Amino acid sequence: MRMVTSEQMRAIDRHAIEQIGIPAVALMENAGRAIAEEVLAFCRLRREGRLPEHPAETIRERQAGTNGEERDSAQEHPAEHWLILVGKGNNGGDGLVCARHLADADVQVSLLYAEEPERLGGEAGLQHNIAAALGLPGEVYTPGAVAAARSRGVTGIVDALLGTGAKGAPRGDYASLIREANESRLPIVAADIPSGLDADTGMVHDPCIQARITVCLAFLKTGLTQYPGAKAAGDVIVRYIGIPRALPPGFAAEVGVLLTEESLRGELGVDPGRRREADGHKGTYGHVLLAAGSLTMSGAGLLAAKAALRAGSGLVTWALPEALLPHVLGAVPELMLAPATGDPGAGAWNAAAAPELLRLLAARDVLAVGPGLGRFLGEDGFLRAVWEGAPRPLVVDADALNVLAAANGLAAWQRREAATILTPHPGEMARLAGLSTAEVQRDRIGLARHFALQHGVTLVLKGARTVVAAPDGRVFVNVTGHPGMATGGSGDVLTGLIAGLLAQGLNAVQAAAFGVYLHGLAGERAAAARTGNPASLLAGDIIEAL
Numbered sequence: 056m057r058m059v060t061s062e063q064m065r066a067i068d069r070h071a072i073e074q075i076g077i078p079a080v081a082l083m084e085n086a087g088r089a090i091a092e093e094v095l096a097f098c099r100l101r102r103e104g105r106l107p108e109h110p111a112e113t114i115r116e117r118q119a120g121t122n123g124e125e126r127d128s129a130q131e132h133p134a135e136h137w138l139i140l141v142g143k144g145n146n147g148g149d150g151l152v153c154a155r156h157l158a159d160a161d162v163q164v165s166l167l168y169a170e171e172p173e174r175l176g177g178e179a180g181l182q183h184n185i186a187a188a189l190g191l192p193g194e195v196y197t198p199g200a201v202a203a204a205r206s207r208g209v210t211g212i213v214d215a216l217l218g219t220g221a222k223g224a225p226r227g228d229y230a231s232l233i234r235e236a237n238e239s240r241l242p243i244v245a246a247d248i249p250s251g252l253d254a255d256t257g258m259v260h261d262p263c264i265q266a267r268i269t270v271c272l273a274f275l276k277t278g279l280t281q282y283p284g285a286k287a288a289g290d291v292i293v294r295y296i297g298i299p300r301a302l303p304p305g306f307a308a309e310v311g312v313l314l315t316e317e318s319l320r321g322e323l324g325v326d327p328g329r330r331r332e333a334d335g336h337k338g339t340y341g342h343v344l345l346a347a348g349s350l351t352m353s354g355a356g357l358l359a360a361k362a363a364l365r366a367g368s369g370l371v372t373w374a375l376p377e378a379l380l381p382h383v384l385g386a387v388p389e390l391m392l393a394p395a396t397g398d399p400g401a402g403a404w405n406a407a408a409a410p411e412l413l414r415l416l417a418a419r420d421v422l423a424v425g426p427g428l429g430r431f432l433g434e435d436g437f438l439r440a441v442w443e444g445a446p447r448p449l450v451v452d453a454d455a456l457n458v459l460a461a462a463n464g465l466a467a468w469q470r471r472e473a474a475t476i477l478t479p480h481p482g483e484m485a486r487l488a489g490l491s492t493a494e495v496q497r498d499r500i501g502l503a504r505h506f507a508l509q510h511g512v513t514l515v516l517k518g519a520r521t522v523v524a525a526p527d528g529r530v531f532v533n534v535t536g537h538p539g540m541a542t543g544g545s546g547d548v549l550t551g552l553i554a555g556l557l558a559q560g561l562n563a564v565q566a567a568a569f570g571v572y573l574h575g576l577a578g579e580r581a582a583a584a585r586t587g588n589p590a591s592l593l594a595g596d597i598i599e600a601l
């Protein structure tokens with residue numbers, strides 16, 4: 056599934072209307088009807104008692120009319136009364152069309168305009184005239200109007216105040232309306248995006264509509280995929296409104312992609328269900344070399360190594376400080392162990408280990424460095440030697456990322472020819488980018504894309520809704536996963552998983568995208584297996600679920 060920024064959406068809109076000639080009024084009609092259909096579907100679920108307690112924050116596409124929501128007849132919604140909050144732009148126009156279709160399905164509707172309706176221009180003004188011609192009841196906002204509507208029996212709200220044309224935090228009566236709508240505790244269906252959401256980054260202004268459902272028009276907006284926007288959006292349903300799904304020429308590379316089984320296959324050429332040839336052997340499936348672990352963090356190495364095996368790598372060698380070796384012997388029998396020389400016996404790494412590591416790598420396909428590495432004297436010389444000397448795909452994680460940041464390696468060291476995957480969590484990303492963590496989280500997609508393009512690396516910016524950014528500017532967002540995965544070692548597992556996929560011949564972007572997708576799925580499966588409180592999930596459970 057593709058996802059666009061508001062600027063890309065405007066360009067696609069313009070192309071559809073001006074280049075292809077699809078009338079804007081037709082798009083608005085389809086948009087409003089789609090929103091009305093989703094409101095009716097919501098009403099049906101609620102009436103039949105099938106409404107989940109909370110939104111699952113899912114993102115799905117639905118074709119017009121294919122959700123089995125034949126137009127409801129009057130008696131099906133006897134007590135429904137929906138309040139439509141109408142902004143002055145085309146988002147408001149969508150709301151007016153929605154109101155008309157709801158009224159036509161004999162749902163009682165009330166219009167609440169954020170501004171004098173006469174100020175609605177263009178398509179929205181036309182829709183206001185139509186609503187007036189139909190005598191749909193409407194009023195201009197005054198303080199307390201939402202509560203008053205609720206006392207008149209309103210059962211739900213459509214938020215058609217602000218869409219992709221919003222700039223900055225909601226102002227004046229728009230802000231008051233958003234606050235009153237949220238305070239009403241009534242279910243809110245947002246048109247295109249919740250008003251108050253930054254459609255590009257997923258940051259939410261104060262105030263921002265907390266929607267039960269967001270009916271997103273034409274293409275998924277990137278801001279709906281990132282928290283806190285993903286929470287404000289509730290369940291996102293992307294609806295086709297007549298804009299060709301084939302992007303205008305020259306658009307494909309820039310537009311983001313939501314990772315699904317079909318986009319992994321279609322956009323990335325990954326076959327999630329790939330089968331193995333009968334005559335495969337260990338060598339067929341690659342050999343991972345892992346430089347990881349230190350005295351107090353030996354487990355990180357074990358987790359990463361085991362995950363690489365579970366990912367399907369034929370062989371895995373774990374290079375570790377010599378002092379650790381006796382303690383992990385046999386922990387994972389399938390593992391090969393290589394004592395890294397230069398260990399002063401303290402179970403720590405040492406710059407002298409780099410040449411040994413490069414020698415080991417000559418007979419292996421991928422190097423992953425970082426899980427549990429720890430910080431040590433000469434760490435920058437060590438990592439620089441590996442960074443510049445390793446002729447293989449390199450996965451850099453955890454402390455190796457901190458060393459890279461501290462040495463300003465991305466700028467100071469020579470650019471790698473072979474594929475490089477960095478897997479920072481927001482804190483590590485902040486150090487790499489010289490920002491605060493809050494600044495990283497404020498625009499995850501934009502930052503990740505810019506960083507990957509600038510440094511020619513594949514970047515995996517972890518966290519809920521992990522972002523994978525390719526060196527060519529493409530961006531992928533992962534929606535698999537579970538809060539129970541926020542546990543020590545989860546990142547080590549991902550590093551091993553990605554390295555294992557690289558060893559089997561996936562390219563950097565494929566391995567990173569498929570890796571985060573599988574990691575999240577395994578986390579969901581492991582969490583479900585702990586039917587009690589999934590918070591008790593351990594990173595090792597994720598490996599077993601792979």
Ligand SMILES: NC(=O)C1=CN([C@@H]2O[C@H](COP(=O)(O)OP(=O)(O)OC[C@H]3O[C@@H](n4cnc5c(N)ncnc54)[C@H](O)[C@@H]3O)[C@@H](O)[C@H]2O)[C@H](O)CC1
Pocket residue numbers: 064068082083086142143144145146147148149216217218219220221222223224225226227229246247248272273274296298
């Ligand atoms: N995706 C599609 O193909 C279609 C989308 N449609 C809908 O159109 C809106 C975008 O409409 P636009 O007129 O560009 O802007 P908005 O309706 O989002 O409203 C902006 C409107 O509000 C004022 N405003 C802007 N920022 C603020 C603020 N912070 N506080 C208060 N007021 C603000 C500004 O003056 C503008 O006039 C899209 O989301 C879809 O819902 C089409 O209807 C169908 C095709």
Ligand SMILES: [K+]
Pocket residue numbers: 146214215216217218245246247248249250
């Ligand atoms: K809206």
